Amino acid sequence: MQAKVEGGELLELPSAQPRSTAAPTLYHFPISLGSQQVRLALAEKQVAWDGQIVNIGPAHENLEPWYAKLNPRLVVPTLVVGTTVVTGAVRIAIFIDEHFPGPELLPSDPEQRDEVLQWIEIQDQFPLRELGYARTKGMVRWFQRWSLRQQRSRLRRLIRKNPELREIYEAKRVELDGLERGIRHRVGMSELVDEVEVLLDEIEVTLEEREWIAGPNYTLADAMWTAVLSKLEQIGFARSLRSHRRPQVARWYAQLRERPSWDSMIRRLSAWQALRFYGPSVAKTFLLFWVLKWMVVIGIGWLVAHLRG
Structure with missing residues (x-):
């Protein structure tokens, strides 16, 4: 059954259950504010979940077509529970509290x-x-x-x-x-x-x-x-x-x-994660600058030598 996102926020197909026991999948990034908020809600509710990191750093995986179809706003986090897709940190956190067992985070009063x-x-x-x-x-x-x-x-x-x-x-x-x-x-x-x-x-x-x-x-x-x-x-x-x-x-x-x-x-990037998420783009950028720098230096050197000759 194909999913259709309603308003870019919450999708609930007819087969979705009002209260879920299935492990949700969270598309997130370690240092994303919204991702941290949703992970906190999951932890406080003691919900087991599967995670898939979407690199919103230089790789810009959040712009990929597959993710655009899942979350048209092209941001993290996104929560998938069976045939239900929820986007927006606040909407997801409220959804978690209302659809999963555990301590009540939203008062009934x-x-x-x-x-x-x-x-x-x-x-x-x-x-x-x-x-x-x-x-x-x-x-x-x-x-x-x-x-x-x-x-x-x-x-x-x-x-x-x-x-x-x-x-x-x-x-x-x-x-x-x-x-x-x-x-x-x-x-x-x-x-x-x-x-x-x-x-x-x-x-x-x-x-x-x-x-x-x-x-x-x-x-x-x-x-x-x-x-x-x-x-x-x-x-x-x-x-x-x-x-x-x-x-x-x-x-x-x-x-x-x-x-x-x-x-x-509440996570900080480890040295390995920082290298993994940012290293390739940083290395590529500085390599380009290094190449351009030496092209300019060599070009100027050649020009000076040519003028002297």
């Missing part, structure tokens, strides 16, 4: 549930990707810009080879153009930094009256924010999370890191 969903929406709407690009420096910054250019070139080739996927690829190209304009807008990026600090202040006040972000119990909102705080720490907001600045946020973040799900699902 309507008011408590609404507050959990509100905190989830706050983190989901915040442009962390743009902020992450803007906060990088040096070679990492250059490499990210180079990667964006490579993606656009790859999309143009894929459109020519796969005209039936033109609409999907064109939408991605427009998205990348908007991303690049956003990260070049320094005033806008400065405002985003200020917004992070204001948001952390709001969380600090909220946590003065409760143990977890949405109430007395750990919920899906805490799982989603775990990955966000980890990301903020990586991109230069570590001081903002410390106890001398925001003691309640620091206490909360420490509690999140102490949970078993942290070690298994």
Whole structure:
């Protein structure tokens, strides 16, 4: 039975069951924010799952036609459970809580549930990707810009080879153009930094009256924010999370890191993984620069010698 993605978010065919016992397959990438959030939800629910890494680094496997048909937004994560395909980290996390046995992450009480969903929406709407690009420096910054250019070139080739996927690829190209304009807008990026600090202040006040972000119990909102705080720490907001600045946020973040799900699902790339995912493209790029450099040097040397002769 062929799958058809409805709205690029959730597909549920008639044969799909309301509650699944089959092991889901997660298409993900180790350091992807959304992938980390979904892995946390799976860990907290104690769901066994199969994983397939989609290299969203220089290899751009997320742009491949087979993945475009699975997830038209061309992003990770994607969850497949039997004949059901779910995309979008928030949608997947909620799906996991509603369709698999395990600890309840979304309260059954309507008011408590609404507050959990509100905190989830706050983190989901915040442009962390743009902020992450803007906060990088040096070679990492250059490499990210180079990667964006490579993606656009790859999309143009894929459109020519796969005209039936033109609409999907064109939408991605427009998205990348908007991303690049956003990260070049320094005033806008400065405002985003200020917004992070204001948001952390709001969380600090909220946590003065409760143990977890949405109430007395750990919920899906805490799982989603775990990955966000980890990301903020990586991109230069570590001081903002410390106890001398925001003691309640620091206490909360420490509690999140102490949970078993942290070690298994919040991952950094190992040296081997970094070499595997980024090594070939980096080596190819620097080899090209090296060749061009020596071609220029030899050419200038030949020209100087020719003029002297």
